[in-house]
Amino acid sequence: MNFYFLRLCWKNIWRNRRRTLITVNAIGLGVMALVFLRNYYDSFHEQVIHNVIRYHSGHVAVAIKNFEKNSATQLYIKNSAPLIQWLNSQKNTLAISERVVFSGLASSARGSTNVMVMGVEPASEAKVTDFARKLIRGSFFDDGKDKSIVLGVKAAETLNAEIGSKIVVLTQGVDGSVGNELFWVSGIFDTGSDADKSLAFIRLSEARAILSLPLQSSHQVAVTLKEEDELSLFRQSFDALSTKEAEVQMLSWKELQRPVVAMIELDRAVNRMLMFLILGVAALGIANSILMSLMERTKEFGVMLAIGTAKEEVIRMVIVETLLLTGVGVFLGNLFGVLVTAFFNQVGFDLRWLTSKDFVIQGAVVQTVSYPVARISNSLVVTTVIVILALAVSYFPARQASRLTPMKALRSH
Amino acid sequence: MNILEFREVSKVYNQEKSGIHDLSFSVKQGEIVALAGPSGSGKTTALNIAAGLDEFCDGEVRLLDRSLQNLLPQELLNLRRNDVGFIFQSYNLFPVLTVLENVEYPLALKGVRFYERIEKAKRCIEEVGLAGLEDRMPSALSGGQQQRVAVARALVTEPRIIFADEPTANLDAVTAEKLLLLFRELNDKQGTTFIFSSHDPRVLKFADRVIVLADGRLAH
Ligand SMILES: Nc1ncnc2c1ncn2[C@@H]1O[C@H](COP(=O)(O)OP(=O)(O)O)[C@@H](O)[C@H]1O
Ligand SMILES: [Mg+2]
Numbered sequence: 001m002n003f004y005f006l007r008l009c010w011k012n013i014w015r016n017r018r019r020t021l022i023t024v025n026a027i028g029l030g031v032m033a034l035v036f037l038r039n040y041y042d043s044f045h046e047q048v049i050h051n052v053i054r055y056h057s058g059h060v061a062v063a064i065k066n067f068e069k070n071s072a073t074q075l076y077i078k079n080s081a082p083l084i085q086w087l088n089s090q091k092n093t094l095a096i097s098e099r100v101v102f103s104g105l106a107s108s109a110r111g112s113t114n115v116m117v118m119g120v121e122p123a124s125e126a127k128v129t130d131f132a133r134k135l136i137r138g139s140f141f142d143d144g145k146d147k148s149i150v151l152g153v154k155a156a157e158t159l160n161a162e163i164g165s166k167i168v169v170l171t172q173g174v175d176g177s178v179g180n181e182l183f184w185v186s187g188i189f190d191t192g193s194d195a196d197k198s199l200a201f202i203r204l205s206e207a208r209a210i211l212s213l214p215l216q217s218s219h220q221v222a223v224t225l226k227e228e229d230e231l232s233l234f235r236q237s238f239d240a241l242s243t244k245e246a247e248v249q250m251l252s253w254k255e256l257q258r259p260v261v262a263m264i265e266l267d268r269a270v271n272r273m274l275m276f277l278i279l280g281v282a283a284l285g286i287a288n289s290i291l292m293s294l295m296e297r298t299k300e301f302g303v304m305l306a307i308g309t310a311k312e313e314v315i316r317m318v319i320v321e322t323l324l325l326t327g328v329g330v331f332l333g334n335l336f337g338v339l340v341t342a343f344f345n346q347v348g349f350d351l352r353w354l355t356s357k358d359f360v361i362q363g364a365v366v367q368t369v370s371y372p373v374a375r376i377s378n379s380l381v382v383t384t385v386i387v388i389l390a391l392a393v394s395y396f397p398a399r400q401a402s403r404l405t406p407m408k409a410l411r412s413h
Numbered sequence: 414m415n416i417l418e419f420r421e422v423s424k425v426y427n428q429e430k431s432g433i434h435d436l437s438f439s440v441k442q443g444e445i446v447a448l449a450g451p452s453g454s455g456k457t458t459a460l461n462i463a464a465g466l467d468e469f470c471d472g473e474v475r476l477l478d479r480s481l482q483n484l485l486p487q488e489l490l491n492l493r494r495n496d497v498g499f500i501f502q503s504y505n506l507f508p509v510l511t512v513l514e515n516v517e518y519p520l521a522l523k524g525v526r527f528y529e530r531i532e533k534a535k536r537c538i539e540e541v542g543l544a545g546l547e548d549r550m551p552s553a554l555s556g557g558q559q560q561r562v563a564v565a566r567a568l569v570t571e572p573r574i575i576f577a578d579e580p581t582a583n584l585d586a587v588t589a590e591k592l593l594l595l596f597r598e599l600n601d602k603q604g605t606t607f608i609f610s611s612h613d614p615r616v617l618k619f620a621d622r623v624i625v626l627a628d629g630r631l632a633h
Binding site: 003008015299303306313406 | 461464466467490493494495498499501505507508509510514517518519521522524527530566567
């Protein structure tokens with residue numbers, strides 16, 4: 001089809017300006033909404049993943065087998081030194097943090113609360129998770145004092161604790177003894193999540209002491225990789241590691257955070273469903289619009305056929321009109337979808353506008369505000385789907401056109 | 414040489430009602446022939462059959478030395494595209510296209526390139542006396558002007574024969590006369606054969622020959 005006919009088709013779709021605008025609007029709004037939604041969800045999911053990694057597990061946790069099913073403090077790695085040495089030697093490894101983890105009761109003079117205590121090497125932990133950067137008061141063990149504890153802001157409120165306040169941590173040691181130690185608050189972090197009320201950090205050696213764990217033992221080693229894509233490579237080399245203790249296993253964040261992965265998958269499935277629903281309705285609007293304009297022009301098609309237009313050419317024109325109409329909607333939809341994305345990239349899209357609930361997914365922090373980024377892939381997916389649907393529904397007007405004969409068409413009024 | 418020949422052609426619409434009966438006539442290359450007769454006498458039916466737009470039941474139609482009923486769809490299409498022009502009573506221009514674009518249409522169908530197309534279309538528009546109106550929309554033209562555009566559109570591929578079904582029916586007497594004079598002029602200059610239908614005696618006098626129909630047969 002040459003430019004002449006393309007222009008004719010273009011002029012034809014604008015014959016009934018109002019009808020065309022309504023259809024273009026329907027396509028445009030659908031595409032815009034979907035492009036923005038997909039961009040938004042991508043950034044939201046990335047944020048969830050990032051937060052899970054940065055506030056929780058790292059990319060990978062190496063721990064004793066069955067640790068995720070039975071997080072009893074008794075299941076520990078007796079000598080973590082060879083493992084740590086191996087992890088440090090891996091070129092994918094960005095940072096590691098060895099941890100002793102237990103739950104206990106934190107009490108101050110004013111109150112008490114249950115906390116998950118993580119014994120860490122402060123400098124290592126600061127490379128794996130972001131807590132050290134979320135301090136609102138004090139420091140992440142920078143004071144050089146022994147028996148320091150870093151708390152979340154909510155826990156601090158419950159305990160009415162401030163920097164320098166005394167906190168007693170009570171738990172059960174691995175030998176059944178009562179672990180009981182006095183700490184001084186060194187820092188208070190505010191991440192906006194569950195961790196603020198339920199997580200506390202102490203030094204690794206002091207955690208071992210409370211639980212009566214041997215030196216060089218720990219519960220897990222959290223690992224941050226240089227690139228998330230290197231997860232499978234990392235797993236390969238881990239699986240090939242013959243020197244590792246048999247009872248040690250590697251868990252990626254995807255395994256540690258199955259509900260997060262499931263939530264993301266569910267979101268994506270719902271999005272896909274929504275996409276086909278919205279675009280399906282838009283496509284029917286397109287078919288309807290083209291079919292109506294076809295019926296109104298029956299006589300004109302008769303003239304075309306009478307003066308030498310082939311039936312296939314008429315069908316092609318109908319399909320091109322369908323695609324042009326779709327194209328205008330798709331162009332505008334993508335344009336505005338990207339603009340809306342860019343707008344919220346600047347001001348941030350806050351879920352609190354839609355719900356007053358905090359978003360805590362698997363205990364990991366999820367900020368309600370995200371800054372979506374426009375992705376070509378999202379525009380491409382939406383565009384491809386609507387174009388395919390438009391082509392599919394153009395079957396109806398095309399079939400109608402194929403039934404035209406010059407005489408039938410000329411006689412109609 | 415006969416450019417068109419009807420040999421005992423019949424077209425039956427419903428069981429009783431028929432368009433034409435055993436109609437035989439012929440038209441020579443370069444003639445201007447009028448089909449006359451009252452409304453319902455079968456003029457439109459005959460013209461549509463002659464131009465290969467409509468089917469018929471009995472007899473034989475030969476157009477440009479080819480028997481129409483034996484033509485493949487593609488051959489019929491080529492005939493319409495290259496050798497035959499058609500002018501309608503109600504002009505039937507494409508309302509979204511300008512005068513120039515309307516006249517370009519048959520050339521675009523044939524795949525004629527832009528510059529050649531524009532040049533030919535402009536020359537044709539000039540020939541039908543509409544120079545200067547190339548960029549007008551059909552709705553901004555009088556009936557007579559629109560019919561001239563239709564003539565230019567039929568003419569632009571330089572067909573050997575042009576069919577016109579009541580081309581003057583919607584025109585006033587003066588304009589109708591001018592259109593027929595245009596047919597005459599084009600016929601003189603290019604030797605184009607014209608077959609038009611009309612029941613208006615004032616335009617019939619412009620034909621070389623008048624074939625009168627009555628109830629789908631030749632009237633005597
Ligand atoms: N589509 C049709 N269906 C049934 N009868 C028709 C149809 N077209 C024409 N006729 C009949 O055929 C006869 C010839 O009609 P037509 O060729 O239109 O005559 P004219 O053009 O001379 O007015 C008339 O009796 C008319 O009623
Ligand atoms: Mg008629």
